[in-house]
Amino acid sequence: MDVRVSETAPSPSPSTCAQNSDACAVIRSILARTTDKWSILIVKSLGRGPHRFSELRRAIDGISQRMLTLTLRNLERDGLVLRTVTPTTPPRVDYELTTLGESLWTLTEAFGQWALSNRPEIEAARSRFDARLDANT
Amino acid sequence: MDVRVSETAPSPSPSTCAQNSDACAVIRSILARTTDKWSILIVKSLGRGPHRFSELRRAIDGISQRMLTLTLRNLERDGLVLRTVTPTTPPRVDYELTTLGESLWTLTEAFGQWALSNRPEIEAARSRFDARLDANT
DNA sequence: CGGCATCCCTGGGGATACTG
DNA sequence: CAGTATCCCCAGGGATGCCG
Numbered sequence: 001m002d003v004r005v006s007e008t009a010p011s012p013s014p015s016t017c018a019q020n021s022d023a024c025a026v027i028r029s030i031l032a033r034t035t036d037k038w039s040i041l042i043v044k045s046l047g048r049g050p051h052r053f054s055e056l057r058r059a060i061d062g063i064s065q066r067m068l069t070l071t072l073r074n075l076e077r078d079g080l081v082l083r084t085v086t087p088t089t090p091p092r093v094d095y096e097l098t099t100l101g102e103s104l105w106t107l108t109e110a111f112g113q114w115a116l117s118n119r120p121e122i123e124a125a126r127s128r129f130d131a132r133l134d135a136n137t
Numbered sequence: 138m139d140v141r142v143s144e145t146a147p148s149p150s151p152s153t154c155a156q157n158s159d160a161c162a163v164i165r166s167i168l169a170r171t172t173d174k175w176s177i178l179i180v181k182s183l184g185r186g187p188h189r190f191s192e193l194r195r196a197i198d199g200i201s202q203r204m205l206t207l208t209l210r211n212l213e214r215d216g217l218v219l220r221t222v223t224p225t226t227p228p229r230v231d232y233e234l235t236t237l238g239e240s241l242w243t244l245t246e247a248f249g250q251w252a253l254s255n256r257p258e259i260e261a262a263r264s265r266f267d268a269r270l271d272a273n274t
Numbered sequence: 275c276g277g278c279a280t281c282c283c284t285g286g287g288g289a290t291a292c293t294g
Numbered sequence: 295c296a297g298t299a300t301c302c303c304c305a306g307g308g309a310t311g312c313c314g
Binding site for chain 3: 138189190191202203205206222225226227228229230
C-alpha cells in the first residue's frame with residue numbers, strides 16, 4: 001500500500017501564494033491533507049493524548065478500517081502523527097500527535113469552535129435561503 | 138439546481154461534540170463545507186474584497202465553472218458569501234464575504250499560514266518516510 | 275457574462291475476506 | 295488486534311452545450 005502521491009512541486013511562490021496559479025501546488029496538497037474530512041476528525045481525537053487503533057475506530061463514528069489506516073499513514077508521512085508499535089501478541093499500536101501535529105490540532109480546534117458557535121447563524125441562513133428557494137416555485 | 142442536502146440533524150450534543158458519535162452531524166456538515174477544497178480557495182480569494190464571477194474563475198486555478206457556481210451557492214446558502222446581481226447587459230454579478238464569512242476567512246488564513254510556514258518540515262518528514270519505505274524493498 | 279442542465283467517467287472509499 | 299489486498303460501486307466533478 002504505497003501512500004505517496006506524485007508531488008510535482010513547481011515554483012514555490014513564497015508569501016503571495018494566496019489564491020492564484022499552480023505555483024502553490026504544494027500548499028494546496030498540504031491543505032488538502034490537513035483539511036480532509038477524516039484527517040480533521042483523527043487529529044481532533046488525538047488532541048487529548050495517544051490512542052490505539054481500535055480506540056480511534058470506535059471514537060470516530062462511521063470511519064472504515066481502510067480509511068482510518070490510510071489517513072493515519074498520510075498523517076504519519078507528513079510528520080503530524082507518531083506511530084508506535086508494541087510487538088506483543090496480539091500487537092498493540094499507539095498513535096499520538098507530534099509537536100507539529102499538535103500545532104495543527106490547535107487550528108482544528110479553532111475550526112471546530114467556530115463551527116459550534118456559529119452553528120445557529122449558519123442554520124438560520126440555510127433556512128432563509130431554502131425558504132426563498134421554495135417561494136420561487 | 139437544488140443545492141440543499143438532506144440535513145438529518147439528530148441530537149445536538151452541545152459542547153462535548155469533540156470526536157464521537159453521530160450526534161455532531163451538523164457540525165460535521167459545517168466542517169465539510171467550510172474545509173472543502175474549493176470553499177477554502179474561494180474564501181481566501183474573497184478575503185481581499187468583492188470579486189466578479191469571472192475574476193474568481195481566473196483567480197482560482199483549475200476550478201471548473203460548475204464547481205465555482207456550486208460552491209458559491211453553498212457558501213451563499215450558509216450565509217458566508219453575499220451575492221449581488223447588477224442586471225445590466227451583459228449581467229454583472231459580484232460576490233463578497235459577509236461578516237460571518239470574514240470570520241471564517243480568518244481561520245482559513247491561519248491555516249494557509251500554518252501550511253506555508255510548516256511546509257519545509259512537512260516535506261522533510263515526507264522525504265524521510267518515503268526513504269524508509271524504499272529501504273524496505 | 276453568468277449559469278443551469280446533461281452526459282459521462284474517474285477514483286474515493288465502503289464491504290469483505292485473508293494474514294502476521 | 296492491526297493491518298493488507300481485492301472487488302466494486304456510486305457520487306463528485308470535468309467537459310460540453312444551450313439560455314437570459
